[in-house]
Amino acid sequence: MKQVETVVVIVGAGPAGIAISACLNRLSIPNIVLEREECYASMWRKKAYDRLKLHLAKNFCELPYMPFPVSAPTFVPKDMFVEYLHDYVYNFNVSPLCQRSVESASYDKVVKKWMVNARNGVSGLVEEYVAEFLVVATGENSQGFIPSVVGLDGFKGCVMHSSQYENGKKFEGQNVLVVGAGNSGMEIAYDLCNWGARTSIVVRSHVHVLSKEIVQLGMHLLKYISTPLVDKIVLMLSNLVYGDVGKYGIKRPTQGPFFLKRETGRSPVIDVGTISKIKTGDIKVMEAIKSIEGDQIKFVDCQEQQFDAIVFATGFRSTVHYWLKDEGGLFNEKGMPKRRRPNHWKGEEDQGIYCVGFASAGLFGISNDAKNIANHISLQILGRN
Numbered sequence: 322m323k324q325v326e327t328v329v330v331i332v333g334a335g336p337a338g339i340a341i342s343a344c345l346n347r348l349s350i351p352n353i354v355l356e357r358e359e360c361y362a363s364m365w366r367k368k369a370y371d372r373l374k375l376h377l378a379k380n381f382c383e384l385p386y387m388p389f390p391v392s393a394p395t396f397v398p399k400d401m402f403v404e405y406l407h408d409y410v411y412n413f414n415v416s417p418l419c420q421r422s423v424e425s426a427s428y429d430k431v432v433k434k435w436m437v438n439a440r441n442g443v444s445g446l447v448e449e450y451v452a453e454f455l456v457v458a459t460g461e462n463s464q465g466f467i468p469s470v471v472g473l474d475g476f477k478g479c480v481m482h483s484s485q486y487e488n489g490k491k492f493e494g495q496n497v498l499v500v501g502a503g504n505s506g507m508e509i510a511y512d513l514c515n516w517g518a519r520t521s522i523v524v525r526s527h528v529h530v531l532s533k534e535i536v537q538l539g540m541h542l543l544k545y546i547s548t549p550l551v552d553k554i555v556l557m558l559s560n561l562v563y564g565d566v567g568k569y570g571i572k573r574p575t576q577g578p579f580f581l582k583r584e585t586g587r588s589p590v591i592d593v594g595t596i597s598k599i600k601t602g603d604i605k606v607m608e609a610i611k612s613i614e615g616d617q618i619k620f621v622d623c624q625e626q627q628f629d630a631i632v633f634a635t636g637f638r639s640t641v642h643y644w645l646k647d648e649g650g651l652f653n654e655k656g657m658p659k660r661r662r663p664n665h666w667k668g669e670e671d672q673g674i675y676c677v678g679f680a681s682a683g684l685f686g687i688s689n690d691a692k693n694i695a696n697h698i699s700l701q702i703l704g705r706n
Contacts, residue, residue: 324449327353329698330437332426332644333458334361334417336406337678337687340384341456343413344695347386350702353450354417354458355439361417362406364462365399368484372512373399375684376504376591378537382684384409385692396533421448426455427646428672435673453673454698457645460678461657462637468500472613479630483509486632489516495629497521498618500610502528502571504590506634511595513632514603521605521626524570529578529589531559536591539579552577563592569599570606586681639679649674666690667697 329345331338334356345352360366375382375397379389382397387409393401409415420442427436435455440447465482467473473480483505489497489512499510502524510522531539539555555578567573574581578589598604607626611619619625639656641648651658651668658665658679668674675694680686 323446324451325353326451327351328452328702329353329454329456330355330426330435330450330452331456331458332423332437333460333463333678334358334419335364335458335460335678336362336384336684337460337691338417338456338458339406339410339413339415340687340691341458341677341694342415342417343387343409344385344691345698346413346415348695348699350695350698353452354415355421355423355437355450356417356419357422357442359419359442361410361415361419362403364484365403365406369399370483370486370505370509370512371399371488373508375402376533376536376588377540377683377685378533381540383688384684385688387412395537423644425644425646428455428649428674433671454701455674456694457641457651457674457676458678459640461639461681463640464638465633466636466638467633468635470610470613475615476613476631477616478628481630481632483632483634484637489513489518492630493517495519496627497630497632498523498607498628499632499634501634501636502526502590503634503636504588506632507590507595508593509632509634510604511593511598514598520598520603521607521628522599523607523609523620524572525609527572527574529556529559529573529581530563530566530571530592530596531555531578531589532562533591535559535562536589543579548579548583549577552579555579563596566596569596570608571596571599582681588681588683641676647672647674651676666694673698673701 329352331354334354342354378395421439423439425438435452437450465484497518499506499522510520513520535558542551581587608620608622611621616627641656649668649672653659677690
């Protein structure tokens with residue numbers, strides 16, 4: 322078995338993995354980034370739908386030590402963000418080892434080092450990486466989740482997760498059901514409608530609907546006033562812009578959007594035009610699915626309709642427990658941090674384990690966590706010398 326020693330092993334080469342590697346490189350701390358896919362940032366490069374833009378203004382989406390160009394639009398489109406990531410990797414000399422699928426990572430208490438086994442997707446051989454520190458950067462969006470639905474296995478049409486959706490071109494003229502009314506679900510429904518699909522969306526949870534401008538204003542106000550007051554302001558503006566969305570089947574939570582984001586990580590829906598399509602009836606709002614028979618879908622309110630395709634925008638799951646054998650006090654049973662912010666990114670001090678990309682705080686949170694982790698590792702190293 323090939324064995325490689327380094328100071329830090331980073332598992333995952335999405336924005337979180339490359340951000341922490343860049344921060345470590347700036348401090349001249351040797352590190353190796355292992356990525357299961359054939360390229361870094363595979364979620365953005367291969368699994369993001371075409372019309373996707375960053376939902377927050379660019380100043381909230383920058384990775385450490387590299388702002389977006391002044392010429393970049395306020396809300397950066399997917400292709401431009403991928404280009405930004407390419408420049409970031411080049412500028413900070415980040416060199417992920419791709420097609421390395423980590424099968425296990427365990428802490429050896431005798432030598433006080435992490436033993437990480439990864440299968441090389443090209444050679445088929447298992448490689449062992451030995452390091453003082455381990456950074457889990459696979460993130461909370463590691464694997465698409467499709468819920469169990471009675472009869473789904475027998476559905477005659479197309480079934481996909483939102484991570485497989487590119488655009489609605491091939492669905493023109495078809496009846497398509499989007500399941501999930503978060504940002505991805507709402508945006509995919511809008512895209513399908515624009516491509517001429519007869520679009521419906523299942524809205525099960527209560528959601529806040531805000532415009533990008535309202536969110537941007539709210540994030541600015543949070544620097545100066547309390548969260549409850551900011552929530553009151555943005556909800557007042559939302560009511561002025563959208564009116565009573567409850568009569569269209571979209572119910573608002575009782576707690577404010579920024580409070581929910583801070584306490585639960587749950588983001589408000591940032592409207593891209595979907596609400597106007599719902600108001601005109603171009604997009605139908607449906608209740609939860611009860612069961613599926615052939616191409617007929619039954620809903621809990623007793624409605625029944627034929628569909629040609631289902632897109633599940635039902636979120637993702639962490640996969641750390643598939644391979645991480647010693648969680649070092651860092652992760653709970655769902656593969657998410659045990660500790661609340663701001664200390665969610667570090668495990669037990671004596672095991673040198675960290676995580677980045679698990680704070681439900683987007684790219685802004687990734688940037689902060691990456692800098693915190695790199696500085697903490699640097700202090701640990703200095704303390705030993």
